[in-house]
Amino acid sequence: MSGEDLVKKLREAIINREGAEVVRGMAEEIAQAGIDAVEVIQNDLVPAVKEVGDRFERGEYFLTDMMLAAEALEAATEVLTHNLKEEGKRAFEDRIRTSKKVVIGVVKGDIHDIGKNMVALLLRANGYVVSDLGKDVSAKDFVDEAEKVGAHVIGLSALLTTTLPFQGDVINLLSEKGVRGKYKVIVGGGPTTSEWATSIGADGWAPDASNAVRLVAELLGGSIS
Amino acid sequence: MNYLEVTDRALHGPMCKERDYDLRIFSKKLADVVKEHAIKYDPMDPIPSDNTLADSVFQAAMDFYLQVGTFCLDTERIIKFTEGEIKDALKSSSPSVRFGEGRDAKILESRKPESTKPPWISVGSVGIAVSNEEIFSSLMRAYVEHVPLMDSLCTAALTTIDGRQIRLGDPSEVEGSIRTVMLSKEALRASGRPGLPIVNGVATAVSDKAAIAGSSLLGPGDALEIGSIAEMKIDFNLMNKITYAIATGKRIWAGMGPILGGYCGGPEGLTVAITAYNFHALLVQKATVQHPYPVHYRYVCNSSRQMIWAASLAYQAISRNTHVPVVGLCYAANGPGVEQGFYEAAATASTNAVSGVSMEIQGQAKGAHTDHLGPLEARLASEVALATTGMKRRDLNEIVKDLLKLYEGALEKPDPGKKYQECFDVRKITPEQSYLELYKKSAKTLEDIGIEV
Numbered sequence: 031m032s033g034e035d036l037v038k039k040l041r042e043a044i045i046n047r048e049g050a051e052v053v054r055g056m057a058e059e060i061a062q063a064g065i066d067a068v069e070v071i072q073n074d075l076v077p078a079v080k081e082v083g084d085r086f087e088r089g090e091y092f093l094t095d096m097m098l099a100a101e102a103l104e105a106a107t108e109v110l111t112h113n114l115k116e117e118g119k120r121a122f123e124d125r126i127r128t129s130k131k132v133v134i135g136v137v138k139g140d141i142h143d144i145g146k147n148m149v150a151l152l153l154r155a156n157g158y159v160v161s162d163l164g165k166d167v168s169a170k171d172f173v174d175e176a177e178k179v180g181a182h183v184i185g186l187s188a189l190l191t192t193t194l195p196f197q198g199d200v201i202n203l204l205s206e207k208g209v210r211g212k213y214k215v216i217v218g219g220g221p222t223t224s225e226w227a228t229s230i231g232a233d234g235w236a237p238d239a240s241n242a243v244r245l246v247a248e249l250l251g252g253s254i255s
Numbered sequence: 256m257n258y259l260e261v262t263d264r265a266l267h268g269p270m271c272k273e274r275d276y277d278l279r280i281f282s283k284k285l286a287d288v289v290k291e292h293a294i295k296y297d298p299m300d301p302i303p304s305d306n307t308l309a310d311s312v313f314q315a316a317m318d319f320y321l322q323v324g325t326f327c328l329d330t331e332r333i334i335k336f337t338e339g340e341i342k343d344a345l346k347s348s349s350p351s352v353r354f355g356e357g358r359d360a361k362i363l364e365s366r367k368p369e370s371t372k373p374p375w376i377s378v379g380s381v382g383i384a385v386s387n388e389e390i391f392s393s394l395m396r397a398y399v400e401h402v403p404l405m406d407s408l409c410t411a412a413l414t415t416i417d418g419r420q421i422r423l424g425d426p427s428e429v430e431g432s433i434r435t436v437m438l439s440k441e442a443l444r445a446s447g448r449p450g451l452p453i454v455n456g457v458a459t460a461v462s463d464k465a466a467i468a469g470s471s472l473l474g475p476g477d478a479l480e481i482g483s484i485a486e487m488k489i490d491f492n493l494m495n496k497i498t499y500a501i502a503t504g505k506r507i508w509a510g511m512g513p514i515l516g517g518y519c520g521g522p523e524g525l526t527v528a529i530t531a532y533n534f535h536a537l538l539v540q541k542a543t544v545q546h547p548y549p550v551h552y553r554y555v556c557n558s559s560r561q562m563i564w565a566a567s568l569a570y571q572a573i574s575r576n577t578h579v580p581v582v583g584l585c586y587a588a589n590g591p592g593v594e595q596g597f598y599e600a601a602a603t604a605s606t607n608a609v610s611g612v613s614m615e616i617q618g619q620a621k622g623a624h625t626d627h628l629g630p631l632e633a634r635l636a637s638e639v640a641l642a643t644t645g646m647k648r649r650d651l652n653e654i655v656k657d658l659l660k661l662y663e664g665a666l667e668k669p670d671p672g673k674k675y676q677e678c679f680d681v682r683k684i685t686p687e688q689s690y691l692e693l694y695k696k697s698a699k700t701l702e703d704i705g706i707e708v
Contacts, residue, residue: 192423
């Protein structure tokens with residue numbers, strides 16, 4: 031099989047949710063064939079996950095499909111980068127360094143994470159580097175992670191009216207630490223509205239996962255990363 | 256089954272990472288049973304009337320739940336049950352429960368598809384946020400005074416008390432929870448129906464301690480609503496509430512909210528999941544009444560065509576094969592004072608009435624907008640529920656198709672409508688003229704398409 035065919039097969043395997051193990055094997059073959067891994071990741075794997083995200087937006091795929099595709103992307107990336115030579119590793123690290131980074135999570139006390147998972151996956155599908163902190167995340171953990179990874183955006187999710195105030199806590203903590211201006215803070219979740227976002231001093235609000243991706247793009251200069 | 260036995264299984268059941276449960280157990284097994292039982296969505300039949308299909312959904316749900324059980328978030332273990340245990344729980348569940356006190360006491364009974372037995376009509380704000388105590392009290396009274404067909408009250412969630420924001424886990428949540436019950440009881444008394452049952456009296460409470468504090472003020476005729484976590488999950492916070500309810504003899508209104516587009520996948524997966532939650536509710540939530548509130552992942556309502564199909568079929572599956580009382584929640588994407596919102600309410604209320612269950616009416620404006628709650632949509636929905644009781648499924652199918660034409664296109668960008676205080680005079684508790692006119696106009700439209708309210 032030609033290198034081009036191997037890459038095409040891998041791309042289709044991700045779109046068809048064939049699973050991390052299958053994809054891992056294909057990535058091994060590509061690595062052994064000496065194909066430029068950074069180019070494969072950039073030109074084939076990320077667009078494959080983007081295609082999965084588009085199908086989700088059209089209602090053809092569901093959350094599970096996106097999560098399986100993201101797992102496959104992770105597995106393939108791990109194999110391909112593991113086999114990179116020094117120069118390739120540097121190029122890959124440069125790409126990560128220059129990518130737009132988003133720290134995301136569900137705020138303290140709240141364990142409803144399905145919406146947040148959708149946003150994280152669609153952001154990844156659109157080329158952002160996402161630090162997903164999970165659920166029940168303290169304000170301190172959001173701020174620490176944003177500082178650690180050099181985030182551009184912090185995304186705060188909450189589904190309960192009694193956990194909404196914790197979105198404001200993160201913004202207050204950023205201000206207290208004198209780093210509020212370093213980050214764009216966006217909020218979302220069932221009971222949130224644009225009025226709520228404005229009232230706590232957030233930079234933006236999105237009603238659903240697709241709009242969250244558009245919002246991040248707008249806040250970071252008007253284009254998808 | 257003793258609840259400590261359920262707890263033991265949460266502590267010692269098979270271990271599993273949450274992501275593996277979501278993707279490789281819940282989603283995978285759900286897709287498998289949908290395929291094995293050949294369950295297929297038909298957009299032309301939002302109200303299916305094929306009994307064989309409904310029974311297949313029930314069997315698929317049984318096969319599914321036996322394989323997936325319930326995931327405990329605290330222990331990352333699966334709580335599993337045998338088929339015998341599930342069947343025993345179904346057999347020993349009560350088909351009827353008496354709620355309320357004095358003149359307002361009434362029996363909530365299980366129903367069957369196309370039953371002529373009137374459904375139980377629970378009315379209120381279904382835990383949606385309201386801004387302060389004044390709006391809360393007026394709104395609760397407005398439901399009681401303007402929806403005469405209501406059998407129980409489901410309250411709103413207060414977001415502030417004494418002008419301070421309520422926050423999970425601190426004393427404001429405990430105080431907010433207690434005040435929610437006290438204000439609701441006072442609203443019922445002031446409106447002349449003091450014995451009307453409250454079924455979610457502590458809507459403000461999320462933590463176990465706040466729920467226990469608030470529910471200590473509930474009466475013997477009330478119920479304590481206890482939810483679960485999507486999909487098919489529980490945690491010790493919820494299990495503590497359940498343990499408390501069992502020990503104090505409180506009836507449990509067991510909430511469950513499967514999501515179309517999430518781990519359930521499409522409408523076929525959703526209908527099986529709603530049905531399977533039936534077993535989870537009986538065994539893990541110790542449900543007295545089952546309270547499904549399925550929602551669409553993007554529209555955040557259950558009035559879309561796919562949602563109506565999935566809910567109707569699941570309710571038929573449960574009611575044909577069990578005798579558990581079910582009160583399905585109706586949820587609209589449009590808000591108060593929006594014409595399409597009235598038709599969404601009519602579609603979901605009639606779906607429940609004809610599919611063999613009772614109803615709670617209703618969520619509005621996706622539940623996202625504080626104070627966007629309107630009693631007249633609930634009033635019309637209650638009247639539609641009675642008007643369609645006893646109707647054949649195939650007849651309602653044609654009516655629902657007509658109703659869908661009136662609002663389906665508005666679900667992508669629904670209008671959140673007005674706040675309660677813009678629809679009603681808060682002090683006099685009377686509707687504004689324009690809101691009343693819209694109610695009348697919507698009722699007339701419903702008559703034109705075959706629902707005599």
